[in-house]
Amino acid sequence: MTDSLNAVMTPVRTRFAPSPTGFLHVGGARTALFNWLYARKNNGQFVLRIEDTDQVRSTAESAAGILSDLQWLGLNWDFGPVPGAGKNEYFQSTRLDIYNQYLHHLIERGLAYEAYETPQQLAAMRMAAEKAKKPFRYRQNMPGRAAKGEGPCVIRFAMPWEEIQFTDEILGDIRVAGDEHDDIVIRKSDGFPTYHFAVVVDDHLMGITHVLRAQEHLMNTPKHLGLYAALGWVPPRHAHMPLVFNMDNTKMSKRDKAKAARQALQLYARQKNDPAYAALADSLKTDRQAIVDFVAKKNDDTALAALLAAAIGVSLPEIDVQDFRRSGYMADALLNFIALIGWSPGENREILTRAEMLNLFSLESIGKTSGRFDRKKLQWMNGEYIRRSPADSLVLAVRSFCQVKDYPLANADESSLRRILAMYQERMATFGEMAENSRFFFIEPQIDGAAGEKFIVRNQGWRWLAPIHDILSAVAAWDAASLNSAMERIIAMGEKRGEAAQVLRVALAGGAVSPPMLETILLLGRQRTLDRVRRALHQFTPADSSAG
């Protein structure tokens, strides 16, 4: 079967090809989404391939994590790894024989050759070029090449000398002059292919028709096109998507977490007067030196960053898909938001179901300008998704959320969860926010100092506690109808409407924020409601007052 025939018979086949060196990044998720959309939109196929040619950095855990994140996002693949089943032929590390076969083919025809520079020699050559203000290009005919045996053997591809031109489906005409090329390494000294070689071989062998990837790969395309030509293959169409950055135009990376944690830690050290982090280290039972090193930027340990941030009560910026999941974002909301960076469905549409996205998606409607990741808008969008979701799917989503992050909410039975969801559906942006704010339903809260001062101590708010207790304890049946009239009386107490209700709120919730009191006391129940009112009464009523 010829290549052109193959292309005719397979309308569209895209792929997502992550390297398993960490968690799935939101940027990667976006690349996966666009490839998935394009394949599904055209009744094509979507391939998932694991590019584990870096023996040092690739891990099986990372690959497994990427699979599960893609599954959570609902981006299903037609060909690729089988979750939980170990490596198959969609892991590049299992395909060395295949790469070697084509490699020999190239060497035989003089299109690839051995090179023996040591890393030090290469570094020196680059430095010399930099000094001479000339770009460094490794070429087969250049003077001063190392002799056989001087260093480890790599295979380089002899790039053609002509200009390479291609039409990018998003950016249009791209051309790179012949003297810009250099002879890239295609097999490393450990016998593994480099990325450049493995992608070309696999994309061809797997019948990929469209390569949709981030713009950071744009300058790799001429190299790949050189390889396609040398191997006598018809290259796929290429489309390079605009990049996504932080709001401050820096690259979104795991280092952002370390950065945010460091800032919070410095603030903590000043506020708590714990400059050596001794108290913090003690409370965490961690090594004090590790914290000091971390703050001194000696490492970007994200696990430590997360631990420290949790300890001092700050949240780190979400970067990986997992982070968003743990913060309580819905997969569809995240996908919807991510799709809108660089792509516009037109007609002023923003919130789209997957079916609508598929309907409206096209490569032409992808823009050229890089975007910023605006978390505020994501939060708004997630809130919209939550408000629009039927109760049943929310229950499912929250249960899934509780699997990745432990909250007291996780212990809620079905009916309590549904009641809590009903209370919070209109007032939360993320499940994390609900889980945090609804803690007091499960655990008796400590009354927040500032809230206690403001609402109970000041203006003698405590004097409403006894009447509130009287009213509530006199309610015969703890149901909506009876409690509603009781609450009406409580709300009407005092000079300002709601003044006493706020005292009750602080007594029950431990802070100034909660769902409406009626629903709250209904769910809390008589016992816990009255207990907490009494507790506040004892805590806040001054000893010398003639309460009564």
Add this chain to the structure above:
RNA sequence: GCCCUCAUCGUCUAGAGGCCUAGGACACGGGCUUUUCACGCCUGUAACUGGGGUUCGAAUCCCCAUGAGGGCACCA
């Protein structure tokens, strides 16, 4: 330094020569609703990077400048 790409409100974007006194959304400001917080509703502020062309006419086409980003690994 060299190569490549991009350029509309603070942010994501609509806009493919006259429909633009530039539209939508988030954020922000004001108001209404309200027992807190949200939600909801109403409303306001806010942009075509600059300079040259082309044209009767330019946010839209061309050139230059400027700015931003990406790439220049035995990482992908």
